[in-house]
Amino acid sequence: MIDKNSPVPIYSQIEEYIRDLIRKGELQPGQTLPSEREYSEQFQVSRMTIRQAITKLVNEGYLYRKKGSGTFVAETKFEQALQGLTSFTEDMKARAYAK
Amino acid sequence: MIDKNSPVPIYSQIEEYIRDLIRKGELQPGQTLPSEREYSEQFQVSRMTIRQAITKLVNEGYLYRKKGSGTFVAETKFEQALQGLTSFTEDMKARAYAK
Amino acid sequence: MIDKNSPVPIYSQIEEYIRDLIRKGELQPGQTLPSEREYSEQFQVSRMTIRQAITKLVNEGYLYRKKGSGTFVAETKFEQALQGLTSFTEDMKARAYAK
Amino acid sequence: MIDKNSPVPIYSQIEEYIRDLIRKGELQPGQTLPSEREYSEQFQVSRMTIRQAITKLVNEGYLYRKKGSGTFVAETKFEQALQGLTSFTEDMKARAYAK
DNA sequence: GTGGTCTAGACCACT
DNA sequence: GTGGTCTAGACCACA
Numbered sequence: 001m002i003d004k005n006s007p008v009p010i011y012s013q014i015e016e017y018i019r020d021l022i023r024k025g026e027l028q029p030g031q032t033l034p035s036e037r038e039y040s041e042q043f044q045v046s047r048m049t050i051r052q053a054i055t056k057l058v059n060e061g062y063l064y065r066k067k068g069s070g071t072f073v074a075e076t077k078f079e080q081a082l083q084g085l086t087s088f089t090e091d092m093k094a095r096a097y098a099k
Numbered sequence: 100m101i102d103k104n105s106p107v108p109i110y111s112q113i114e115e116y117i118r119d120l121i122r123k124g125e126l127q128p129g130q131t132l133p134s135e136r137e138y139s140e141q142f143q144v145s146r147m148t149i150r151q152a153i154t155k156l157v158n159e160g161y162l163y164r165k166k167g168s169g170t171f172v173a174e175t176k177f178e179q180a181l182q183g184l185t186s187f188t189e190d191m192k193a194r195a196y197a198k
Numbered sequence: 199m200i201d202k203n204s205p206v207p208i209y210s211q212i213e214e215y216i217r218d219l220i221r222k223g224e225l226q227p228g229q230t231l232p233s234e235r236e237y238s239e240q241f242q243v244s245r246m247t248i249r250q251a252i253t254k255l256v257n258e259g260y261l262y263r264k265k266g267s268g269t270f271v272a273e274t275k276f277e278q279a280l281q282g283l284t285s286f287t288e289d290m291k292a293r294a295y296a297k
Numbered sequence: 298m299i300d301k302n303s304p305v306p307i308y309s310q311i312e313e314y315i316r317d318l319i320r321k322g323e324l325q326p327g328q329t330l331p332s333e334r335e336y337s338e339q340f341q342v343s344r345m346t347i348r349q350a351i352t353k354l355v356n357e358g359y360l361y362r363k364k365g366s367g368t369f370v371a372e373t374k375f376e377q378a379l380q381g382l383t384s385f386t387e388d389m390k391a392r393a394y395a396k
Numbered sequence: 397g398t399g400g401t402c403t404a405g406a407c408c409a410c411t
Numbered sequence: 412g413t414g415g416t417c418t419a420g421a422c423c424a425c426a
Contacts, residue, residue: 035421040397047397051423067422068145068402106424108401134413145403147246150414158257167410167413205409207416233398244365244418249399266398266425332406337412344412348408364407365417 002043010045011052018053022062022073033063033071101142109144110151117152121161121172132162132170200241208243209250216251220260220271231261231269299340307342308349315350319359319370330360330368 002013021027034042039050054071057063065071101112120126132138135153139146153170156162164170200211219225231237234252238245252269255261263269299310318324331339336347351368354360362368 032421036423037397037421048425065422066403068404068420070403070421110401136413145405147404148402151401153414164414165411166415169413209416235398244420246419247417250416252399263399264426265400268398329406333408334406334412345410351407362407363418365405365419367406367418 002045010043011049011056014039014043014045014050014053015056018057019062027073029073029075031073033073035070101144103144109142110148110155113138113142113144113149113152114155117156118161126172128172128174130172131168132172134169200243202243208241209247209254212237212241212243212248212251213254216255217260225271227271227273229271230267231271233268299342307340308346308353311336311340311342311347311350312353315354316359324370326370326372328370330370332367 001017002010004010006013018027018033027033033054036047036050036054040047043050054063054065058065058071061074063071064074100116101109103109105112117126117132126132132153133141135146135149138149142149153162153164157164157170160173162170163173199215200208202208204211216225216231225231231252232240234245234248237248241248252261252263256263256269259272261269262272298314299307301307303310315324315330324330330351333344333347333351337344340347351360351362355362355368358371360368361371
């Protein structure tokens with residue numbers, strides 16, 4: 001799934017891997033992601049690499065983090081992809097979570 | 100008052116908040132502090148975070164804890180310097196607790 | 199070595215265990231301690247319990263922590279008394295860390 | 298369910314109440330009990346009273362406690378009541394949990 | 397891959 | 412009903 005010899009940066013590959021799981025619905029909105037440490041072991045890469053991938057997905061609005069609790073799949077992106085525009089309220093709600 | 104998005108750790112912010120209350124005299128020597136669980140609810144953080152703040156103030160001699168009773172404002176170094184001598188008993192009591 | 203049914207808090211037992219290693223010279227000044235997560239596994243207790251033990255030893259000046267690197271044995275008061283003067287630089291370094 | 302005006306001590310009433318839940322299978326072996334604080338609120342009694350009740354059930358082998366985790370329904374008593382004697386292995390297993 | 401911070405609880409010891 | 416200890420994790424900042 002992840003090719004360490006690929007010219008594509010590993011964090012991009014992981015980023016794409018997670019984005020796919022969300023798009024395919026294998027990771028549902030509100031659901032907790034595997035922890036950074038789990039991904040770190042699974043892909044045999046450093047936690048920094050995992051964090052790079054996750055941080056991009058957070059910035060893109062796919063995920064949000066809650067310190068001490070975990071990383072979660074956001075509502076917005078999923079609905080945007082599915083339904084086009086989200087309502088103002090939903091948007092604000094998602095942003096609130098992202099804090 | 101407390102900014103969860105600040106790079107300053109929450110427990111440091113709370114520590115500073117309580118230290119200020121003492122300095123401004125809103126918390127008087129001998130007075131009982133709100134309980135850890137009350138602060139926990141007030142600031143919407145976990146009790147361990149509150150304990151980190153209070154523990155630092157205990158180590159600095161601003162507060163002392165009494166098991167089963169609560170957390171109290173100590174006879175501070177500041178007041179000792181300002182008001183001269185405290186009574187021997189009070190002094191020993193404060194020192195004992197300050198440990 | 200650690201008795202979970204003892205009335206002595208586990209963190210105190212671990213604190214004493216590490217202090218002994220230092221006193222007996224099995225942990226030499228400057229040496230890196232096993233990581234908190236290693237101790238956590240070794241003693242089958244949560245990391246927070248290990249941290250309580252280590253934090254006390256840090257406050258007492260036996261150990262110092264370096265973010266991202268590890269926990270190290272300090273140039274102890276004991277050795278300072280025994281060996282006379284340490285170099286100015288080493289001394290300042292130890293004091294800085296001991297804070 | 299609990300009668301504060303009864304001559305039967307409140308902790309005995311609570312003890313009996315929980316024992317019944319176990320006997321009726323509403324609390325299954327391995328299951329977590331509601332926390333001391335929850336019971337304390339539910340019955341409007343102090344936590345000491347709850348602890349008295351639970352401690353008796355622990356001593357009788359109906360429950361076991363895991364610090365930091367919770368109080369759980371034991372296997373033994375249930376099986377003893379149902380099947381008479383438990384096997385040596387099961388007994389040891391239950392004792393192991395009780396640690 | 398370490399230490400730092402934090403969560404959302406739990407049971408324990410004590411007043 | 413307080414503070415004390417502890418769990419089983421999580422994410423964060425750094426080297």
